[in-house]
Amino acid sequence: MYQLKDSLSHIKYISNKYCSCQLALVMLSWPLENTGNWENTIQLLLDTNIRGLREDEDASSLEGCCQLSWIWLS
DSSP, X not given: OHHHHHHHHHHHHHHHHHHHHXXXXXXXXXXXTOOSTHHHHSOOOOGGGOOOTTTTSOTTSOTXXXXXXXXXHO
16 A cells, blocks of 8 residues: 555646646747647646556457557657
8 A cells, every 4th residue: 555655646746746837838939939749749738648558448458459548648
């Protein structure tokens, strides 16, 4: 149980860090007039984006057939 608590704390720390960096990029892009494709890659991180690779799959599904969240493709 202790490892799970540490893992969840680490996930929360990393997600907060990502959100801070993403917000900084958004704020800096407007004064620099540099909006563009990076916003498609570095998206706003929602709690629903934070999940494992196989969390939404049915146990009987075929291997290799899953819809990856954008976060796994970045």
